[in-house]
Amino acid sequence: MKSVRIGAGQGFWGDSPFPALDVVRAGNVQYLACDALAELTLAILQKARQNDPAKGYVEDMFFNLLLRPCREKGIKILTNAGGINPRGAGRMVYELAQNMGLKGLKIAVITGDDIMPRLGELRALGVDLSDMENGEDISTIEDRILFANVYLGAKPMVDALEMGADVVVTGRTSDPAQFLAPMVFELGWRWDDWDRLAAGILLGHLMECSAQSTGGNFSGDWWNIPGMERIGYPVTEVYENGDAVLTKPEGTGGRVDLRTVKEQMLYEVHDPTAYITPDVIADFTAPLLEQAGPDQVRITGMRGKPRPDKLKVSIGYSDGWLGEAMIRYSWPDAMKKARKTEEIIRKQFTALGLHFEEILTEYIGYNSLSGPLAFGDGEDLNEVGLRIAVRTRNKQDAARMPRLLPPLALNGPPTASGAGGMPRPRELIGLWSALVPREEVEKQVKVELMEV
Amino acid sequence: MPRILLKELAHARSGDKGNTVNIGLFPYREDDYQLLKEKITAERVKEHFKGLVEGDVVRYEVPNIKAFNFVLRGALNGGASRSLRSDNLGKCFGANLLRMYVDID
Numbered sequence: 001m002k003s004v005r006i007g008a009g010q011g012f013w014g015d016s017p018f019p020a021l022d023v024v025r026a027g028n029v030q031y032l033a034c035d036a037l038a039e040l041t042l043a044i045l046q047k048a049r050q051n052d053p054a055k056g057y058v059e060d061m062f063f064n065l066l067l068r069p070c071r072e073k074g075i076k077i078l079t080n081a082g083g084i085n086p087r088g089a090g091r092m093v094y095e096l097a098q099n100m101g102l103k104g105l106k107i108a109v110i111t112g113d114d115i116m117p118r119l120g121e122l123r124a125l126g127v128d129l130s131d132m133e134n135g136e137d138i139s140t141i142e143d144r145i146l147f148a149n150v151y152l153g154a155k156p157m158v159d160a161l162e163m164g165a166d167v168v169v170t171g172r173t174s175d176p177a178q179f180l181a182p183m184v185f186e187l188g189w190r191w192d193d194w195d196r197l198a199a200g201i202l203l204g205h206l207m208e209c210s211a212q213s214t215g216g217n218f219s220g221d222w223w224n225i226p227g228m229e230r231i232g233y234p235v236t237e238v239y240e241n242g243d244a245v246l247t248k249p250e251g252t253g254g255r256v257d258l259r260t261v262k263e264q265m266l267y268e269v270h271d272p273t274a275y276i277t278p279d280v281i282a283d284f285t286a287p288l289l290e291q292a293g294p295d296q297v298r299i300t301g302m303r304g305k306p307r308p309d310k311l312k313v314s315i316g317y318s319d320g321w322l323g324e325a326m327i328r329y330s331w332p333d334a335m336k337k338a339r340k341t342e343e344i345i346r347k348q349f350t351a352l353g354l355h356f357e358e359i360l361t362e363y364i365g366y367n368s369l370s371g372p373l374a375f376g377d378g379e380d381l382n383e384v385g386l387r388i389a390v391r392t393r394n395k396q397d398a399a400r401m402p403r404l405l406p407p408l409a410l411n412g413p414p415t416a417s418g419a420g421g422m423p424r425p426r427e428l429i430g431l432w433s434a435l436v437p438r439e440e441v442e443k444q445v446k447v448e449l450m451e452v
Numbered sequence: 453m454p455r456i457l458l459k460e461l462a463h464a465r466s467g468d469k470g471n472t473v474n475i476g477l478f479p480y481r482e483d484d485y486q487l488l489k490e491k492i493t494a495e496r497v498k499e500h501f502k503g504l505v506e507g508d509v510v511r512y513e514v515p516n517i518k519a520f521n522f523v524l525r526g527a528l529n530g531g532a533s534r535s536l537r538s539d540n541l542g543k544c545f546g547a548n549l550l551r552m553y554v555d556i557d
Binding site for chain 1: 463464465467468469470471472474476478480500501502503504512513514515516517519521523525529530531532533534536537538539543544546547548550551
């Protein structure tokens with residue numbers, strides 16, 4: 001039966017590029033798909049674009065390291081590194097390939113996911129852009145919108161592959177779509193073959209967070225995962241009928257078994273019977289997973305339902321500022337000292353007339369990652385860090401707050417340490433999700449091809 | 453009645469979407485699926501996360517892989533890029549669920 005081998009190269013912007021090189025070297029793959037965009041990545045890229053309109057895409061070392069070996073082996077690359085400026089990313093890849101002398105390399109750029117300039121037009125057409133999470137009307141944020149990008153499906157990427165692209169650069173796409181596209185292209189799946197499309201989406205979902213299906217961030221017996229210093233990223237061999245085996249490159253660390261794969265299977269999933277993507281609604285309660293060999297999990301029997309009529313748009317909006325500061329105290333009575341400092345700081349806020357929308361205090365070493373669920377009272381800890389975070393509409397107040405802490409090294413409870421450094425205020429970005437009619441978006445999607 | 457930490461029975465991973473966190477819960481032994489189905493209800497999880505989660509909790513069963521998926525709304529102090537918390541991505545919610553005590557009959 002016909003099959004295709006696809007490897008994962010990246011799980012987020014900031015991921016190590018070396019496991020991708022292992023996939024290229026030893027994964028025996030025809031395609032490498034890289035997911036650079038977490039939900040909040042566009043918020044970061046938007047800030048880069050604010051400072052320089054030519055930016056707004058993911059700038060990292062991936063292409064510098066991967067372009068040549070992929071070209072030599074005929075491996076095609078799909079990536080959403082275009083962020084909110086896919087043309088800028090395409091240009092970067094083009095120039096890089098030109099400098100490397102990779103003549104004839106074809107780079108496709110997909111645009112059309114950015115609907116920010118069209119929000120007014122869509123509302124005039126009667127499209128309801130209320131937030132899916134809380135039902136609020138878009139008018140509450142309309143003057144603060146920073147970006148608005150629709151999750152596109154695999155179709156434009158398949159078009160790009162049909163045009164002969166060696167590198168496909170997109171902006172916002174549904175993360176698993178980058179993995180689905182080469183399956184559709186190579187295996188000739190129809191766009192209404194819901195079960196196979198769903199199989200592709202499940203596999204893409206298992207691969208989009210890189211090592212999270214091969215032993216990374218694994219909450220079970222993580223201490224038994226071998227070779228984490230060179231963990232292997234997932235590689236899948238998918239057959240024409242949608243059955244597949246998930247594995248990782250020979251000679252790499254990590255572990256592919258039912259436990260590591262299952263953890264990723266439900267990662268960031270809501271209703272498992274309806275994992276909604278632009279291309280298909282996948283039913284994660286259908287497939288059978290079984291260990292097929294060492295570091296091999298076989299996945300069969302996937303089911304899907306017809307794709308939705310609407311696509312999800314992710315809208316980011318400016319939502320105030322975060323000011324934060326930290327100070328640490330040692331035994332004895334580390335917790336008591338930290339609590340006393342919190343009390344002092346709160347009194348100073350009042351005295352200085354600093355009004356914040358929200359003040360959050362966390363005790364690092366005690367409850368900063370567990371909040372009210374922390375065990376014990378923290379009274380016998382060797383050391384505690386007090387972290388104060390405030391939410392404000394005003395950047396100056398966010399910048400002013402941390403300045404209150406260093407004086408307490410001399411003016412407050414004893415043993416204060418580590419209050420040096422003044423974290424800069426960070427702009428807070430709210431995310432807003434709404435549904436837009438598919439045809440309104442798809443009519444604007446473009447695939448452009450450049451040849452080096 | 454013996455009481456043990458859920459950590460002894462299962463592993464869990466959490467992730468974020470907007471202001472919602474999901475937690476996948478996986479019993480180490482498939483035989484414990486039924487036990488967890490009885491003990492780890494949506495109501496109990498909501499109660500467990502009081503102070504961290506403001507909205508509803510829904511539990512989905514995923515019997516083909518002997519797992520549960522919990523969806524916790526209003527869980528992230530506004531969502532990853534507007535949260536004041538250290539764990540702005542909800543990465544530790546899975547571990548925090550495993551702090552729950554389970555009564556074994």
